[in-house]
Amino acid sequence: MRLSLCLLTIASGVAAPALAEEVFPATLAGHAYLPALSLVEPPADAPRDAWVSGKFTGGARNDMPMSVMGNVGKNYGGHETGIALPFIGQPVQGMSGFAMTPAADGSWYTLTDNGFGNKRNSPDALLFFHRMAPDFEAGTVERRETVFLRDPDRKVPFRIAYEGTESRYLTGADFDTESIQVLGEEVFIGDEFGPYLIRAGLDGVVKEVYATMLDGQELHGPDTYSVYVPASAGSDFQVQRSGGYEGMALQPGTDLLWAMLEKPILLDGGETEGPFLRVIQFDPNAGDWTGDSVKFALAEGATAIGDFNFIDETRALVIERDNGEGYAALACAEGAADTSACYPRPALVKNIVLVDTSDVDSDGYMRRIGHIDLLDIADPDGKAIAGLAPEEGPFTFPFFTIEDVVRVDETHILVANDNNLPFSGGREIGKAAHNEFILLSVPELLAAE
Incomplete structure (x- = not known):
């Protein structure tokens, strides 16, 4: 096994020493994908507005389907993605969380995120979760069920986009849904806007919405309904935009939810409290936060996390990542003016970290046991799908947002990406990323402890 030095620098007056963290091998055992342009019909009782989604991604209304080409943005090379907005129907895209517990038929509960990336551009993007089953022999992913979230009992504490409708389906202007767990006949969903914790039935009907409490204070993000412009970072809101509950793990034996923020919390003045993330415990049985929290230290170069799931009563997996996208071998030369055939910000840090939640130091940090590198995956048996792998070298998962991980059995994990349709690439310049599912040995x- 290889060793690498992972420098963890802790703020708030505490500096952690350089840690020798073990890097474990990973071998590709299966590869499947859901095509990028996968759409689902809205429910029959949804507003007609929901039949064409993505009408507001350019700011002003655009009712002409497939008229504006998707683009990764100038910071990522300005590459077009080959898929245009608006869509007829709702995009299945953007797998943003796996539930730890599979469904009775062996499929996995997975969550689609808020639609098109932010509160303003997603009022016509419905919110939903699915049961999906990857077939690694065929290389395909079957969507067996889609459940749309709705609020007929008016449990949401603010005006929703479809407030005046009878069906009251939720949209990406209401919540940014990023993490999911199933407990009995209920589903719990972590939101980034509030950040909130949403409790719903498996039929998608909202039962309760919980605001976040940490150290006796209610946390707010800049998109919380009660935050008004002008607002001061650190005082009026403490959670960064797109920094709410990206990961939320269900602990076996206790049924406690451990909700992890995606990005560091803001202090007065707008600075972050350090390169670590807060993990806050919620008790579904009591319907309240326990008052306990711990910290997850980010590795050097990592800026956020993508998912968080237990593998037993105390150990858990966390996806940590940088903001890069694309193969490092195709990185642009420094200062390159022409980025049409290269990646100006290639993927460099894409790890799955094993942590021990029962081993917390005096400063509140969970112990990092070790990690695998998603940019260095062996594929001796040629499991990678043709065209979805580097031309040479190890198999890699070079996506901007990798947001799904779950333990399958004693030797395998399942990993998937959020493709941010139609705004992310990673595999091929000029082509939107698919939702890829990889089985890793x-x-x-x-087994590490």
Whole structure:
């Protein structure tokens, strides 16, 4: 096994030493994908507005389907993605969380995020979760069920986009849904806007919405309904935009939810409290926060996390990542003016970290046991799908947002990306990323203590 030095620098007056963290091998055991342009019909009782989604991604209304080409943005090379907005129907895209517990038929509960990336551009993007089953022999992913979130009992504490409708379906202007767990006949969903914790039935009907409490204070993000412009970072809101509950793990044995913020909390003045993330415990049985929290230290170069799931009563997996996208071998030269055939910000840090939640130091940090590198995956048996792998070298998962991980058995984990349709690439310049599902053999990682 290889060793690498992972420098963890802790703020708030505490500096952690350089840690020798073990890097475990990962081998590709299966590869499947859901095509990028996968759409689903809205429910029959949804507003007609929902039949064409993405009408507001350019700011002003655009009712002409497939008229504006998707683009990764100038910071990522300005590459077009080959898929145009608005869509007829709702995009299945953007897998943003796996539930730890599979469905009775063996499929996995997975969540689609808020639609098109932010509160303003997603009022016609419905919110939903699915049951999906990857077939690694065929290389395909079957969507067995889609459940749309709705609020007929008016449990949401603010005006929703479809407030005046009878069906009251929720949209990406209401919540940014990023993490999911299933407990009994209920589903719990972590939101980034509030940040909120949403409690709903498996039929998608909202039962309760919980505001976040940390150290006796209610946390707010800049998109919380009660925050008004002008607002001061750190005082009026403490959670960064797109920094709410990206990961939320369900602990076996206790049924406690451990909700992890995606980005560091803001202090007065707008500075972050350090390169670490807060993990806040919620008790579904009591319907309240326990008052306990811990910290997850980010590795050097990592800026956020993508998912968080337990593998047993105390150990859990966390996806940590940078903001890069694309193969490092195709990185642009420094200062390059022409980025049409290269990646100006290639993927460099894409890890799955094993942590021990029962081993917390005096400063509140969970112990990092080790990690695998998603940019260095062995593929001796040629499991990678043709065209969805580097031309040479190890198999990699070079996506901007990798937001799904779950333990499958004692030696395997399942990983998937959020493709931010139609705004992310990663595999091929000029082509939108698919939702890829990879099965990884990682026996050493899962056995590590």
